[in-house]
Amino acid sequence: MSSELFIFGERFEVRRSRSLIVDFDKKIVELDPEKPNHLRRLERVLRGRLFFELESLVQEYAKKLGVKFNRITIRKQRSRWGSCSINGNLNFNLRLISLPKHLIRYIAWHEVAHLREKNHGRRFRELMRNEFGNFQELDRSLRKYWHLVERSDLLSKVQVLQ
DSSP: OOEEEEETTEEEEEEEOSSOEEETTTTEEEEOTTOHHHHHHHHHHHHHHHHHHHHHHHHHHHHHHTOOOOEEEEEOOSSOSEEEOTTSEEEEEGGGGGSOHHHHHHHHHHHHHTTTOSSSSHHHHHHHHHHOTTHHHHHHHHHHHHHHHHHTOHHHHHGGGO
16 A cells, blocks of 8 residues: 655655655655654654755855844644744745645745845835735745645645555
């Protein structure tokens, strides 16, 4: 029996195995879903891969906007893709790992832009439009993805193998 996950918008086949293997080139995840440590380790692998992706984007965007951030955190959030604290901490949802990279870039820009403009007013929308002319279309895509990701949480989907 096999299942699938979406990682960076690409379909990965999930196979039953005695050891945990995540092959990003072959788009395969192997694990034993009956071993709780496999799911925890899979989450750590995916969290690390997402952090690596986000860290370079955030650094690039912060430099471009002339702002500084404090730290990047990846959490399991229930209601948003990301957030920006008044202390300059950027928080991103682990569920981002399921999105295509162009949408991850968009969310990273959105949160870094909040370091300059705290609300979603006219100046914020200008920052969004200057970098992503189609930002309203991207927002619509994110709403569609949210419903898909919310219904099939990444790690619970792996548990279908049990």
